[in-house]
Structures are given as C-alpha cells and as structure tokens.
Amino acid sequence: MPSSVIEITVNGSEEEFIAKPGTTLLGALRDTLGLTAAKRGCGVGTCGTCTCHVDGEAVMSCLVPVETINGATVRTLEGTTPADGLSPLQQAFLDNFATQCGFCTPGMIMAAEALLAVNPAPTREDVVTAISGNVCRCTGYESIIEAILIAAEATS
Amino acid sequence: MSEGNGANGNSTFDVIGKPVQRLDSLGHVTGRTQFFEDVNPAGMLHLKMHRSERHHANLVSVDTSEAEKVKGVVQILTHEDVPKNWYTVLTLINVGYPEELVLAEKKVLWYGEPIVAVVATSERAAREGAAAVKVEYEDLEPIFDVEEAIKADAYPLKPHGTNYFEYEGHHCRRVRLGDVEKGFAEADHIFEFKYQSKPIEQAPTETTGCIVEPRHDGRLKIYSNTQAAFFTLDNTALILDVPFGKLQVVGGTVGGGFGGKVDVTVEPITCIAAMKTGKPVKYVYDRYEEMQISSPRAAERIYIKDGVMNDGTIVARQVTLYADAGAYSRHSPYATTKAAAHMPGPYNIPNVHIDSWCVYTNRTPSSAMRGFGVTIGDFALETTMDRIARALDLDPLQLRLKNAYRDGDMKAHHKVAEGTALIEVIQKAAEQVGHELPDEYRAMSSKEAR
Ligand code: FES
Ligand code: FES
Numbered sequence: 001m002p003s004s005v006i007e008i009t010v011n012g013s014e015e016e017f018i019a020k021p022g023t024t025l026l027g028a029l030r031d032t033l034g035l036t037a038a039k040r041g042c043g044v045g046t047c048g049t050c051t052c053h054v055d056g057e058a059v060m061s062c063l064v065p066v067e068t069i070n071g072a073t074v075r076t077l078e079g080t081t082p083a084d085g086l087s088p089l090q091q092a093f094l095d096n097f098a099t100q101c102g103f104c105t106p107g108m109i110m111a112a113e114a115l116l117a118v119n120p121a122p123t124r125e126d127v128v129t130a131i132s133g134n135v136c137r138c139t140g141y142e143s144i145i146e147a148i149l150i151a152a153e154a155t156s
Numbered sequence: 157m158s159e160g161n162g163a164n165g166n167s168t169f170d171v172i173g174k175p176v177q178r179l180d181s182l183g184h185v186t187g188r189t190q191f192f193e194d195v196n197p198a199g200m201l202h203l204k205m206h207r208s209e210r211h212h213a214n215l216v217s218v219d220t221s222e223a224e225k226v227k228g229v230v231q232i233l234t235h236e237d238v239p240k241n242w243y244t245v246l247t248l249i250n251v252g253y254p255e256e257l258v259l260a261e262k263k264v265l266w267y268g269e270p271i272v273a274v275v276a277t278s279e280r281a282a283r284e285g286a287a288a289v290k291v292e293y294e295d296l297e298p299i300f301d302v303e304e305a306i307k308a309d310a311y312p313l314k315p316h317g318t319n320y321f322e323y324e325g326h327h328c329r330r331v332r333l334g335d336v337e338k339g340f341a342e343a344d345h346i347f348e349f350k351y352q353s354k355p356i357e358q359a360p361t362e363t364t365g366c367i368v369e370p371r372h373d374g375r376l377k378i379y380s381n382t383q384a385a386f387f388t389l390d391n392t393a394l395i396l397d398v399p400f401g402k403l404q405v406v407g408g409t410v411g412g413g414f415g416g417k418v419d420v421t422v423e424p425i426t427c428i429a430a431m432k433t434g435k436p437v438k439y440v441y442d443r444y445e446e447m448q449i450s451s452p453r454a455a456e457r458i459y460i461k462d463g464v465m466n467d468g469t470i471v472a473r474q475v476t477l478y479a480d481a482g483a484y485s486r487h488s489p490y491a492t493t494k495a496a497a498h499m500p501g502p503y504n505i506p507n508v509h510i511d512s513w514c515v516y517t518n519r520t521p522s523s524a525m526r527g528f529g530v531t532i533g534d535f536a537l538e539t540t541m542d543r544i545a546r547a548l549d550l551d552p553l554q555l556r557l558k559n560a561y562r563d564g565d566m567k568a569h570h571k572v573a574e575g576t577a578l579i580e581v582i583q584k585a586a587e588q589v590g591h592e593l594p595d596e597y598r599a600m601s602s603k604e605a606r
Pocket of ligand 1: 043046050060
C-alpha cells in the first residue's frame with residue numbers, strides 16, 4: 001500500500017505531510033509534527049492519554065488512522081494553552097493538585113475540554129462519565145473531578 | 157524562600173501546613189513536560205524483544221534467519237552480543253551474585269524472559285522481526301508454588317543449587333527473640349492463620365522505556381524513565397563492561413513508577429543496540445509487556461502463630477513468610493530482609509521467631525512496589541490482630557494499645573525501641589472517630605516504661 005498525503009488543520013495551522021499506511025493520528029502528531037503533549041500510554045485505546053479533539057470531539061488518537069481524517073480539524077493540548085497564561089481548566093488542574101506524574105494530564109484536560117464545550121455546567125456524574133476512558137494511576141481521580149467542576153464553575 | 161530554619165530557632169514555617177505547588181506541574185498542565193519518549197532524535201531505530209513462550213525450558217535452538225529477512229530489520233542481538241550477560245541489580249550494594257541474564261543462553265526460567273532483541277527502522281518492523289524469531293524448546297516442569305520450590309527434591313532453578321536466596325549461609329532471613337515454644341506453652345490461647353497475596357502490578361500510565369543516543373564524544377546518552385537514574389547507570393555500565401563515565405542518564409521525569417521502574421531491564425540492551433548500529437535506539441514496553449513482563453510486587457505466603465493471654469497480651473509470635481521472587485532476584489532479597497525486620501509488627505512480644513524466605517519459582521521476577529516487603533506483612537499482622545480481638549471479645553484498639561511498643565522495649569531484632577508513638581497515634585485516631593477508650597488506655601504513654 002502506498003503512503004498518502006495528509007492535509008489536516010492542527011491547532012489552527014494547516015499541515016501537509018506524508019503518512020505510511022496505518023500511521024495513527026497520535027503517531028503523526030508526535031513523530032511527524034513534533035506535538036508531544038498527547039501521550040502513548042497503551043497504543044490500543046485503553047488509557048486515554050492520547051486524547052485529542054477531531055472536529056471538536058474527543059477521540060483516542062492512537063486508534064485513529066490519520067488517513068481516515070484527511071481534511072479534519074485537530075486540536076491538542078498545545079492548542080488549548082493561551083499565549084498569555086493558562087486556560088481555566090489548566091489553572092484548575094494546577095490549583096487543585098490534579099496532576100502528579102502528569103502523564104495522564106494532557107488527555108484528561110482534552111477530555112474535560114470536550115465535555116465543557118457541549119456541557120458548560122456538568123454534574124459530577126457528567127464529569128465522571130466524560131473521563132471514564134482516561135486512566136490515572138496516581139491521583140485517585142478525586143482531585144481531577146474537583147478541578148473540572150471548579151473550572152466549569154469559573155467559566156459559566 | 158524562608159530565611160529561618162528550625163535549628164537556630166527562628167523558623168518561619170512557610171511550607172508546613174500550606175499547599176505548595178509541585179515544581180513540575182506547570183509543565184504537566186501545558187503538556188510541556190518532557191517525558192523520555194518525547195525525545196525524537198533523527199534516524200532513530202526501534203527495539204523489540206522476542207520472549208520466552210515457556211515458563212521453564214531448555215533452549216534447543218534459536219533461529220533468527222527469518223527475522224533477518226524482515227524488511228527494515230537492521231540488527232539482531234543475542235546473548236553473545238552482551239559483554240557481561242550475567243548480572244544482578246543489587247550487586248551495587250553487595251547483595252547476591254550475578255544470576256539473571258540480559259538475554260537467555262541455554263534455558264529460560266519464566267514466561268516472557270528475553271531471548272533475542274530485534275532492532276529495526278520502525279516499531280512495526282521490529283515487532284515483525286521479533287515475532288519471526290524461531291525458538292525450539294525442551295520443556296521442563298515449571299515450579300509455581302513457593303513451598304514446592306523449597307522441597308529437598310525440587311528441581312534446582314539456580315546455578316548455586318538452592319531455590320531460595322541464601323542469607324549469610326542461612327536458608328532465610330531469621331529473627332529470634334526469647335523462646336517461642338515456651339511462650340506458646342504458657343499462653344491461654346493459640347491462634348494460627350495463613351495468608352496468601354497475589355503479585356500486584358504497578359501499572360504506571362507511562363510504560364517502561366528508554367532512548368539511547370550515541371554522542372560524538374563516544375558517550376551514550378540514555379533518556380530513561382527509570383526511578384533510579386544512578387542505579388541504572390551503574391548497572392548498565394557493569395553489563396556493558398564500560399567505565400561509568402561512558403554513560404549519561406537523563407531522567408527524573410517518570411510517568412508513574414510505584415517501584416515498577418527501578419529494575420534495569422531496558423537500558424543495557426538498548427545501549428548495546430545503539431553501540432552496534434551507531435544510531436539512536438528506542439526500546440519501550442508496550443502495554444502488554446508492562447502488565448505481563450515488568451516485575452510486580454511479590455506474592456507472599458505468610459503463616460502466623462500467636463500465643464495470647466486471656467487479657468490480650470501476646471506472649472509469643474511465630475511468622476514464616478515466603479516471598480515469591482519469581483525467576484530472578486531483582487530487589488526481592490532486600491524486600492525479604494525488610495519483611496523480616498518488620499515483624500512482629502509494632503508490638504512488644506517477648507518470644508519471637510521469624511523465618512522470612514526469598515524463594516525462586518518459574519514466575520515473572522518480582523521486585524519493588526510501594527512499601528515492598530512490608531505492605532503484605534502488615535496486612536497479615538493487622539488482620540491477625542483484628543481476628544484475635546474478635547475471638548477474645550476485646551476491643552481491637554485496646555488490644556493494640558496493650559501490646560504497642562514503648563520507648564525502651566526490646567524489639568525482636570535486638571534493637572531498643574525509641575521514638576515510638578503508636579500509643580499516641582491510636583489515642584488520637586480513636587478520639588477523632590469517636591471511639592471510646594477507658595481511662596487506663598487514654599492514660600497510656602509511649603514514654604512510660606512498661
Ligand atoms: S494511548 Fe491511546 S488510549 Fe492509550
Ligand atoms: S497523574 Fe500520573 S497518571 Fe495521572
């Protein structure tokens with residue numbers, strides 16, 4: 001199978017590159033575009049550390065063959081960080097000790113961003129459901145759930 | 157920054173009692189923290205391992221010819237490529253002798269033991285290459301049970317002949333105080349319990365791995381998520397048979413470790429691959445390897461026999477503990493010593509007999525995990541305390557207070573207890589949860605001699 005030319009918009013910038021068949025969105029972001037915020041905790045869709053947005057929806061980028069999303073708009077944690085500081089979610093994660101080793105954090109924040117975009121005033125249940133595909137081995141989740149609820153309150 | 161400190165009496169205490177931001181959390185929330193895998197040197201190769209598919213077997217033949225034909229495969233490594241193939245990580249603190257192999261030679265002792273490393277231009281090619289290695293086995297009976305392993309007629313797994321780690325010529329780590337048999341004879345009650353734990357996987361969110369980059373000055377730069385940078389550097393240098401100064405470890409950023417990243421399992425072979433190819437090489441466990449191959453907390457089997465008086469005073473405690481090290485030592489001999497030292501719990505017991513065994517089996521080598529060597533023992537000890545309290549109809553906190561160490565008590569391993577505080581901790585905890593204690597228990601003090 002030949003490689004394909006991929007055109008996607010990533011964090012507002014139009015990118016064009018060649019991808020071998022089977023290249024995942026995660027692989028393209030990390031290895032081709034040098035955007036390493038999204039992590040590979042499993043590569044098989046079980047941990048959520050690779051969570052990014054494709055056309056506004058949270059996806060596990062390790063499961064998305066990049067050739068299947070040609071033309072799409074992709075957002076990663078790099079793209080949600082304002083030039084002059086932190087997003088409300090980032091600030092809430094920081095202030096509420098919702099990050100320990102930090103490996104799950106990019107995926108958690110992207111999952112939370114996707115939730116708040118469609119549901120600015122989520123219940124605790126909504127938050128738990130939104131991050132149910134994201135594994136955190138360090139925090140025990142409580143601080144993360146709290147941070148997301150606090151960020152929602154701060155912005156709504 | 158505070159100017160004062162406790163020592164000169166003008167402490168400003170600007171940290172204690174206040175939340176302080178972790179230095180690295182700003183990087184975490186912005187995704188700028190650099191984990192080892194975020195390094196991506198040009199021309200990087202990928203290493204994958206062909207692993208044993210038997211728990212215990214002789215290797216009849218290892219055929220790498222098909223692997224060599226896989227497109228993208230550039231290097232195949234066997235034990236012959238490893239300068240010092242036999243190692244043991246605790247050699248740095250003079251514990252044990254080389255008994256683990258970087259790559260298997262004549263036999264395999266566990267399902268997953270590395271046999272052949274395949275280096276390729278892509279992860280996929282490396283994986284296909286590793287899968288194409290053909291190994292012919294002659295099966296041997298595996299041993300999975302610690303008490304089976306130490307039987308006199310058990311198959312010896314180790315070159316030195318015993319299926320247990322020898323502590324200065326002894327079959328186990330021993331602690332002796334008083335005379336337990338006498339204590340049992342005097343006791344009003346004898347309690348005997350058996351506990352068995354399973355191996356527990358640390359399951360860090362980031363899997364174990366490293367990237368090794370050959371530098372122009374001839375040194376190797378190792379980007380690693382090890383929890384033990386210097387330990388890794390020294391052990392790797394010993395395996396490569398190079399001076400320590402030849403290696404540089406860049407580490408400290410660990411995507412969860414919990415003890416799972418203190419063994420030196422990926423760096424040495426990746427260094428060899430980098431030296432052979434002259435290229436940067438990455439070797440990172442996939443999720444399956446992290447869960448199945450990386451060393452878990454040891455499973456322990458613990459037998460506890462207690463002699464107890466009617467009033468709850470424990471007069472004798474005998475513990476026989478078997479830690480399942482799996483096929484190789486890793487950190488288990490150390491953990492088993494810790495386990496022995498941790499017994500008989502924080503209690504003043506005049507007659508104590510502890511045998512703490514570090515046993516080899518054909519299971520995945522076990523190693524460090526949060527409080528390894530003591531956590532399971534504590535579970536067994538404190539469950540025992542609760543069971544005794546229930547059997548004698550005593551309050552579980554009063555039972556503990558009655559037996560708790562006080563300053564001046566002789567511990568089982570012949571050290572005088574000092575700085576004890578269990579009594580005060582229990583009193584405070586009882587107060588906070590509204591657990592009523594009689595006056596005599598509230599008046600107890602760690603400082604008051606028995
Ligand atoms: S890396 Fe994508 S879900 Fe784990
Ligand atoms: S902070 Fe370590 S996995 Fe979540």
